[in-house]
Amino acid sequence: MTGALRGVVALDGPSGTGKTTVARKLAARLGAGYLDTGAMYRIVTLAVLRAGDDPADSDAVGHRAHEADFTIGTTPDHPELRLAGEDVAADIRGPEVTQAVSAVSAVPQVRELLVSRQRRIIADVLAETGGIVVEGRDIGTVVAPESPLKVYLTASADVRAARRSGQDSAAGRQSSVEAARESVQRRDHLDSTRATSPLRAAEDAVPVDTSELTIDQVIVALSELACRRGLLEGCAAEAAEVTR
Numbered sequence: 532m533t534g535a536l537r538g539v540v541a542l543d544g545p546s547g548t549g550k551t552t553v554a555r556k557l558a559a560r561l562g563a564g565y566l567d568t569g570a571m572y573r574i575v576t577l578a579v580l581r582a583g584d585d586p587a588d589s590d591a592v593g594h595r596a597h598e599a600d601f602t603i604g605t606t607p608d609h610p611e612l613r614l615a616g617e618d619v620a621a622d623i624r625g626p627e628v629t630q631a632v633s634a635v636s637a638v639p640q641v642r643e644l645l646v647s648r649q650r651r652i653i654a655d656v657l658a659e660t661g662g663i664v665v666e667g668r669d670i671g672t673v674v675a676p677e678s679p680l681k682v683y684l685t686a687s688a689d690v691r692a693a694r695r696s697g698q699d700s701a702a703g704r705q706s707s708v709e710a711a712r713e714s715v716q717r718r719d720h721l722d723s724t725r726a727t728s729p730l731r732a733a734e735d736a737v738p739v740d741t742s743e744l745t746i747d748q749v750i751v752a753l754s755e756l757a758c759r760r761g762l763l764e765g766c767a768a769e770a771a772e773v774t775r
Contacts, residue, residue, distance in 0.1 A: 534764035534765035535562040535660075535662060535763070535764045536561035536562065536662030536663075536757060536763060537763070537764060538657075538661075538662055538679050538760075539653060539657070539662070539664075539665060539677075540557070540563075540663075540664045540680045540757060541665055541674070541733070542557075542664060542666040543667060543668055543669070543671050543672075543681070543683050543684070543730075544668075544684030545691070545718070545722070546691065546695060546715050546718050546719070547686060547690070547692065548685060548741055549684060549741045549749060550684050551567060552746055553666075553749050553750065553753070554665075554666035555610070556750050557664050557753050557754070558607035560750060560754065561662060561664070561757065561763065562660070563607070563656075563660060564657075564660050564662065564664070565605055565610060565663065565664050566603070566649065566663060566664075567610060567666055568645070568665065568666065568667035568668075568669075569666070569668065570603060570610075570612055571601075571603055571648070571649065572632055572635060572645065573623035573624070573628050574599070574612060574614050574623055575592075575595065575599055575601070575635055575636075575641060575645070576623070576628050576632045576635040576636070577619055577622055578598075579591075579592050579595045579631070579635055581614075582595055586631040589638045589639075589640070592635050593639075593644075596635075596641045596644050597644060600614070600615050601613060601614045601615070603652070605652060605663070607664075621702070624702060625704070626704065629714065629718075633717075633718055633722060634721075636722075637727065638727075639726075639727045642728050646673060649665070649674050650674060653674075653675060662762070665678075668722055668728075669728040669730070671732070671733035671735075671736050672731060676733065679760050680756055680757055680760045680762060681733045681735060682753060682756065683736040683737070684741055684749075685738060685740050685741070685742075686740060686741045687742045688712065689712075690741075690742045691712075692709075692711045692712035692715055693708055693711070695711040695715055696710070696711035699711065737756060
């Protein structure tokens with residue numbers, strides 16, 4: 532059941548649900564491309580901050596997004612993230628970017644620009660490799676609403692806060708579970724209430740609660756879902772049998 536992926540797996544969900552780790556590992560396991568759309572908004576946010584623009588100034592942010600020279604890789608083992616040629620994979624996860632990214636990503640000009648670019652990247656990867664796992668907050672609803680498999684990851688507030696705190700600590704950033712909880716709740720509110728492309732599950736998304744699951748268990752569950760949808764080479768017959 533680990534044949535190559537054919538098609539798009541749309542993976543949405545809020546912070547701390549294991550989205551990035553799951554998406555990368557799933558893409559690697561299924562021989563597919565990988566796209567972290569959230570990283571694109573973080574790169575633009577970093578460009579805004581480095582230019583000294585006010586993240587609340589939508590006109591300035593929109594202009595900066597159009598001017599920003601950045602690239603994002605689609606190889607799950609090592610997805611490069613570069614701004615003006617500089618590796619910014621670590622910089623975009625810093626507290627300043629985390630604090631400002633919701634405001635930047637809520638700007639309609641930014642979303643229009645990046646969604647268009649995300650769709651082009653998806654089309655290019657599909658043409659090259661045949662399959663891609665795309666993670667974000669509006670993949671199943673806006674970026675790739677025709678995806679044959681849409682998954683919405685969730686987890687309890689306590690688990691999400693603990694995971695985010697652990698990630699920050701592992702990256703050398705000062706953190707606590709309490710601070711992480713406040714950050715996660717703040718981001719949830721901003722992302723789910725913004726006017727353009729709010730965070731929400733697509734109507735046909737499959738909810739997967741990762742609170743009590745290991746990463747490997749989530750990967751197995753999603754691989755099985757892809758198989759049942761007939762998206763994996765070599766398991767179409769099994770998928771048909773399961774869905775009868």
